[in-house]
Amino acid sequence: MSSASDHLMVQNGRANSSKVPVGSGVLESTVIRNNDIEANQRAVTVEWMNSIVPNLNFPVRASSEELRACLIDGTVLLQLLNKLRPGYACKAGSSSSENVRKFLASMDELGILKFELSDLEKGSMKNVMDCLSTLRAQFSYMGVVSPIGGNKYGSPHGDASSNGLSSSPTFREEKQKFSPDSKTQQALRSPVMTEPSAASMHHVVHKFHEVFQLKQGRYSDLSAAKISEMMKSNSLDNAPTQSLLSVVNGILDESIERKNDKIPHRVACLLRKVVQEIERRISTQAEHLRTQNNLFKVREEKYQSRIRVLEALASGTGEERGVVMDRLQQIKIEKSKMEEEKKTGVEHVAKLIKEQEQRDVELSDLKQELKLAKQTHELHCLQMETEAKAAKDGLEGRMKELEILLEDSRNQVRVLEAYSQSKSNMFNKKEHIFKSFVEFQFGALKELMLSSKSIKHEILQVQKSNLEEFNDLGVKLKALIDATGDYHIVLAENRRMFNELQELKGNIRVYCRIRPFLPGQAAKHTTVEYIGEHGELVVVNPSKQGKDRRRNFKFNKIFGPESTQAEVYSDTQPLIRSVLDGYGVCIFAYGQTGSGKTYTMVCICRHSIISCN
Numbered sequence: 306m307s308s309a310s311d312h313l314m315v316q317n318g319r320a321n322s323s324k325v326p327v328g329s330g331v332l333e334s335t336v337i338r339n340n341d342i343e344a345n346q347r348a349v350t351v352e353w354m355n356s357i358v359p360n361l362n363f364p365v366r367a368s369s370e371e372l373r374a375c376l377i378d379g380t381v382l383l384q385l386l387n388k389l390r391p392g393y394a395c396k397a398g399s400s401s402s403e404n405v406r407k408f409l410a411s412m413d414e415l416g417i418l419k420f421e422l423s424d425l426e427k428g429s430m431k432n433v434m435d436c437l438s439t440l441r442a443q444f445s446y447m448g449v450v451s452p453i454g455g456n457k458y459g460s461p462h463g464d465a466s467s468n469g470l471s472s473s474p475t476f477r478e479e480k481q482k483f484s485p486d487s488k489t490q491q492a493l494r495s496p497v498m499t500e501p502s503a504a505s506m507h508h509v510v511h512k513f514h515e516v517f518q519l520k521q522g523r524y525s526d527l528s529a530a531k532i533s534e535m536m537k538s539n540s541l542d543n544a545p546t547q548s549l550l551s552v553v554n555g556i557l558d559e560s561i562e563r564k565n566d567k568i569p570h571r572v573a574c575l576l577r578k579v580v581q582e583i584e585r586r587i588s589t590q591a592e593h594l595r596t597q598n599n600l601f602k603v604r605e606e607k608y609q610s611r612i613r614v615l616e617a618l619a620s621g622t623g624e625e626r627g628v629v630m631d632r633l634q635q636i637k638i639e640k641s642k643m644e645e646e647k648k649t650g651v652e653h654v655a656k657l658i659k660e661q662e663q664r665d666v667e668l669s670d671l672k673q674e675l676k677l678a679k680q681t682h683e684l685h686c687l688q689m690e691t692e693a694k695a696a697k698d699g700l701e702g703r704m705k706e707l708e709i710l711l712e713d714s715r716n717q718v719r720v721l722e723a724y725s726q727s728k729s730n731m732f733n734k735k736e737h738i739f740k741s742f743v744e745f746q747f748g749a750l751k752e753l754m755l756s757s758k759s760i761k762h763e764i765l766q767v768q769k770s771n772l773e774e775f776n777d778l779g780v781k782l783k784a785l786i787d788a789t790g791d792y793h794i795v796l797a798e799n800r801r802m803f804n805e806l807q808e809l810k811g812n813i814r815v816y817c818r819i820r821p822f823l824p825g826q827a828a829k830h831t832t833v834e835y836i837g838e839h840g841e842l843v844v845v846n847p848s849k850q851g852k853d854r855r856r857n858f859k860f861n862k863i864f865g866p867e868s869t870q871a872e873v874y875s876d877t878q879p880l881i882r883s884v885l886d887g888y889g890v891c892i893f894a895y896g897q898t899g900s901g902k903t904y905t906m907v908c909i910c911r912h913s914i915i916s917c918n
């Protein structure tokens with residue numbers, strides 16, 4: 306047992322052995338001792354929980370609130386229960402209260418005084434710790450037969466002597482070897498070995514059904530090896546008591562039926578083993594009952610001491626009365642404080658009532674505002690509905706228009722698709738034409754390239770021939786240039802000679818041109834009598850006599866009435882050449898009006914333009 310447990314036992318011993326004195330000091334010391342006992346009991350229980358639930362490591366001297374925080378969700382309680390009752394396999398639920406209820410139901414099943422859910426939530430933790438302490442004590446001291454085995458598979462409540470086993474010589478001999486005390490101590494020393502788990506119990510039951518119950522009535526036929534195997538294994542220790550009793554009854558019935566009072570040796574050994582096991586369990590159970598009895602005695606002593614304390618208080622001395630008066634004074638002070646708090650509370654309530662009235666007024670105002678807002682909102686809703694209806698109608702109309710537009714658009718799309726298709730066909734045709742054109746152009750280009758090559762070749766040949774011709778022409782041109790030089794010299798000489806000839810003809814020359822009669826002139830009577838080849842002119846004036854009648858004139862040349870403009874120009878043409886050669890020349894006409902000056906100089910011909918030219 307742990308140190309905490311030892312300490313608890315010492316404290317329990319002191320509490321039990323001490324006599325309760327009369328007076329408040331005694332009361333206080335008793336209360337303190339009871340508190341110490343509870344604290345130690347709690348520490349032992351916590352240490353026991355730490356040893357069973359893995360990784361719990363809860364502080365041994367934890368406070369009530371710390372314990373409450375640890376146990377409130379019920380998972381630790383269910384873990385504890387699953388460790389103590391492996392076959393129970395109680396899973397944690399969705400809520401903490403569900404877990405705690407499962408644990409409490411299991412406590413009901415085990416017959417342990419349980420606590421209430423409210424105790425764990427907000428009440429005293431003492432009831433909780435008492436329950437856990439009882440659970441610890443039950444599983445620690447019951448040892449051999451667990452509450453599960455006892456309840457589920459039958460407990461050895463029956464008296465062993467009733468089966469006649471106590472009268473058996475074999476039983477008496479073995480009973481001396483395996484006394485209850487030694488077995489109990491063994492059970493207390495190794496509770497795990499003597500306490501069958503649910504899983505092992507199930508296995509053993511199955512095995513016993515196979516080996517014993519299925520072959521009931523034929524125990525004598527069991528082989529020695531089978532019996533020794535069963536006796537060697539520890540499965541007999543873990544077997545349910547009901548099965549063990551069934552085996553004993555079966556063997557005894559078999560022996561009675563045979564009526565020869567002989568039991569085979571191996572069956573007798575098995576019988577002895579089974580009886581020893583039953584005896585051990587009975588003794589363990591008796592030990593447990595004694596332990597429980599002691600616990601109940603301890604509790605009775607505790608309650609007796611409390612009763613005595615209360616009686617001492619009830620019949621206390623003057624000193625106690627003083628203590629009581631002091632206590633009463635304190636209570637009065639607390640009462641006055643509470644009355645003040647109550648007064649403050651009343652004022653606070655009045656204040657709250659006023660505030661509530663204000664809130665009511667505000668609430669009524671708010672209700673009015675809410676009503677107005679509701680009406681406004683309803684009007685607004687109606688208006689909105691009207692607008693929504695109008696908008697809906699408009700949207701429907703718009704939808705119809707859009708549908709018509711959509712249909713038009715689809716038609717246009719179809720037209721455009723057809724147009725696009727025709728365009729595409731046209732483009733394909735054009736592409737085909739263009740390709741053929743390009744091919745034709747490529748062919749033509751090739752022909753052109755070939756012809757270009759031939760032309761280039763011809764040009765080169767022509768250039769070659771031209772070069773030859775140019776060379777020949779150069780030679781000829783050189784000869785011509787030489788000849789031209791001679792020509793210029795000859796020309797200059799000729800010009801010089803020409804001008805000299807003009808000078809020889811006379812620098813001042815007088816020509817006479819006789820105008821013919823103009824059409825429409827009445828008297829066509831001429832006065833020119835003679836025109837000589839070398840410029841002689843004879844004019845006759847019939848109105849005069851003598852030498853004035855005939856007058857002779859001499860000119861460089863005379864142009865008669867039949868002379869043309871060409872004839873006049875041919876005689877003056879060399880003068881123009883002299884002008885070009887740089888000589889000064891002046892030609893002017895002289896005569897009376899209408900004599901033909903302009904006609905001769907300007908050459909405006911009215912009748913014979915050709916002749917003028």
Ligand SMILES: Nc1ncnc2c1ncn2[C@@H]1O[C@H](COP(=O)(O)OP(=O)(O)OP(=O)(O)O)[C@@H](O)[C@H]1O
Pocket residue numbers: 819820821823866896897898899900901902903904905911
């Ligand atoms: N040789 C000619 N042959 C025929 N007609 C001529 C000839 N000479 C002059 N005429 C005619 O005579 C007319 C007068 O000629 P023109 O005007 O040349 O005279 P003019 O001397 O210039 O006169 P004016 O001094 O008044 O200017 C014109 O009608 C012209 O055609």
